[in-house]
Amino acid sequence: MKVTWTYDRGDHRDNHETDVTEPATLEAVLSEIHEAGEPVVVTIFSDLADDPDDLPSGLQVGLGHPTHAFAVHIADDGGYLHDRSVDAPTQGIRFDFGGVPTEYPVEHLCLNPETAIKVAGTFLATGGDPPHVPAASE
Incomplete structure (x- = not known):
């Protein structure tokens, strides 16, 4: 699968892309x-979408904040994942999305970073099956 992320560096965008299997x-x-x-x-x-303006189906994770993260399944029946044991932050958090600082609301930030990383690993391992928050025993 392809993995992409971009940072806004003020005078330029710092784009990253890698393939992982x-x-x-x-x-x-x-x-x-x-x-x-x-x-x-x-x-x-x-897979890339037919329309370059459409997001391809896949998974997006928000990482880099010390305590809160998100994971959203990009699909017709997708959505944000929530871990009921994680309290939402008191305010939204800004993540760089494609080099554009974007505020994510508290209701989407109900994962810890370790869980978001594990969700992504499982998403790859299953070949893109709809993701879920792992049970404590997984």
Whole structure:
């Protein structure tokens, strides 16, 4: 699957793209992105959409904030994942999305970063099956 993310650097956009086939490799890449401490949206997808203005089906994860993250399944029946054990932050968090700082509301930020990374690894391992928040025993 293809993995892309972009940071706004003021005078330019810092674009990143890589191909990954192993869940452990994806989780390592996402961990590095998260540890950089710059909130950013990472898009994971297998096929480009027919229309370049449409998002391809896949998964987006918001990483880089110390305590909160998000994962959203990009599909006709997709949506944001929520972990009931994670309290939403007190205010929205701004993530770089394609080089554009974008505010994400508190209701979408109900994952911790470790869970978002695990969700992405599982998404790759299953070949793009609809993601879910893992049970405590997974």
